[in-house]
Amino acid sequence: MAQRYPAGPQRLLRLLNGRAVLEAIHRAGHPITTTDLAGRIDLSRPTVAAAVSLLLERGVISEVGPETGRKGPAPTLYEVNADCAFAIGVDIGHKKIRAAIADVTGSVRARAEQESPSDRDALIERVLAMCEDLAGQMGIALEAVGQVVMGVPAVVGPDGRALSYAEGLPDSGRGLGTALGRIVPAPLILENDVNLAALAERRQGHGTEVDDFVLVSLGVGLGLGMVVDGRVRRGATGVAGEAGYLPGYRVIAPPGQRRDLVQDYIGARYISAEARRLGLPGDGTPRTVFELARGGDPTAAGIVDDTARSIAHVIACVVPLIDPALVVLGGAIGGNGDLLLAPVARHLEDFSIFQPRIVASDLGPGAELIGATTMASDLARESTYAAATAPSGLMEAPLSLS
Known part of the structure; x- marks a missing residue:
């Protein structure tokens, strides 16, 4: 042997x-x-x-x-030596692509942001160009980057490349993961964007205080990042946290018909549709609706309360299953804690006997990128430190286990 x-x-x-x-x-x-x-x-x-x-x-x-x-x-x-390894984090959002490069200590050295194309090939080319540019700013080629982590608004399959439930991506994400893996010349991991936001919350936000918490991220869609025993839980096939597919509570469908889902009554599209239906002034975006509510508009306040009730329903479904010490509201809509925290807590009393502590995230719209860059930096650091303290013979030739 x-x-x-x-x-x-x-x-x-x-x-x-x-x-x-x-x-x-x-x-x-x-x-x-x-x-x-x-x-x-x-x-x-x-x-x-x-x-x-x-x-x-x-x-x-x-x-x-x-x-x-x-x-x-x-x-x-x-x-x-901070420059001994670099890592890139990317957040592929519905409208924007955000990217950052960090050194081996985790310090972010450069950032980039561009519009997210609706064409799959154009999206791939833009992501690649952004990564190459960030690496070039550090004086290295992209293939010399120790790790790249990309967050996507999708479920990432066990193979790390197949994407599903990805309506926010071009062609619903078909073939995107495989194409990115083929074209990016550095180690690449794809991860659900809300899971990355939960990782960011764990490392830099309210989650540093506890080992068990749930991030309720509400923006274009709804997703949960569930941290149990200090680790993000993805489930057997990656669908853990897809709370938009929970059964709704508003309409009970007759037998044989699809009943309503939580995602039918929550998120940016629903809020905008309600704003138009109710004749609210402005462009009908969630940002405008929440600003109107802050200004005392009763119709906008009603939409915000409606959103809070749906969030409370989701929390009520999750809390008895994993018993989190904390629930964090995040995302472009969920992060409006000044308007949502009180009504969410009030509605939760109607839905559940369990009343966890609920707070709003302080990380803002960059949480997904923080998580991606953090994960990439951690992995790049581990591989670099392991190589630096490995026997030279192990670095020159693979181990024989036979």
């Missing part, structure tokens, strides 16, 4: 120590000396110094300069 590792335990131990030191430098978030590193992890200073030498050789950390303000010889400071 071929050896799994090309050297003995001592070399493997040195590499494990190297990873521990690298993670400690990353977590520090600022330049740090070998002495301070030894105080943070259970390793001797000579062991830390040897690991630092390896990490410098492999380009994942760099010398910042001598530390000042101490007596005696000034020790050298080290930090993660």
Whole structure:
């Protein structure tokens, strides 16, 4: 049987120590000396110094300069080489494509935004051009990017490429995932946009406080991002969170006929249709309707209350199943917490005996892109750090497991 590792335990131990030191430098978030590193992890200073030498050789950390303000010889400071890897996050929305490139520390270095074409091939070309431009701004080719994560308003199948329930994409997403995977020359992951928004909430929003919460994202459509035990839950086929397909409560259809669904009475299209039906002034967009409600228009306020009741119905359906500590309202419509929080809580009392804490997201319309960039940066960092602390033989040839 071929050896799994090309050297003995001592070399493997040195590499494990190297990873521990690298993670400690990353977590520090600022330049740090070998002495301070030894105080943070259970390793001797000579062991830390040897690991630092390896990490410098492999380009994942760099010398910042001598530390000042101490007596005696000034020790050298080290930090993660932020440019050792880059990652790109993309949010393919119904109207806009937003993208950002981050370095290995997760710091966003550049952003881009363009209109989302209605033609599939044009959409693919635009996304590719945006990614290439962002990579070029960092002085690298797109194929050198460590990870790309793209959020889509669709269910992503277990194969990571098949898209379904994707009415907001050209050709309902048919073939889009496969085409993107073929044309993007860097590692690519496709993910549901609301799942990415939930990840953003977990890392930078209200979800940092709890391990179990639900993001109710309402915009053009309705979606749930469900975080259980600190992780986003996608389900066996990716449809977890497609709350628009929950049975509605307004019309009970006769046997054999399709009953109404939640999505029939919620979201941007429904709000606009109601605004037109009721003769509201303005362009009928949800933004205008909510602004009119803020100004005291009773008809607009009625539409907002109608929306709040549908949101409460969804929450009532979900809470007994996963018992979240928190419900976060997000999305272009759901984020209007000043108008929605109170009526949602009031209507929830009619639907359910369970009353979770409900808050509005503070992340704004960029939550999906934050989540995509965060995931991409995490994955790029993991692969880069793993390669930097792997035995050189493992980097040169694949392991033999036979």
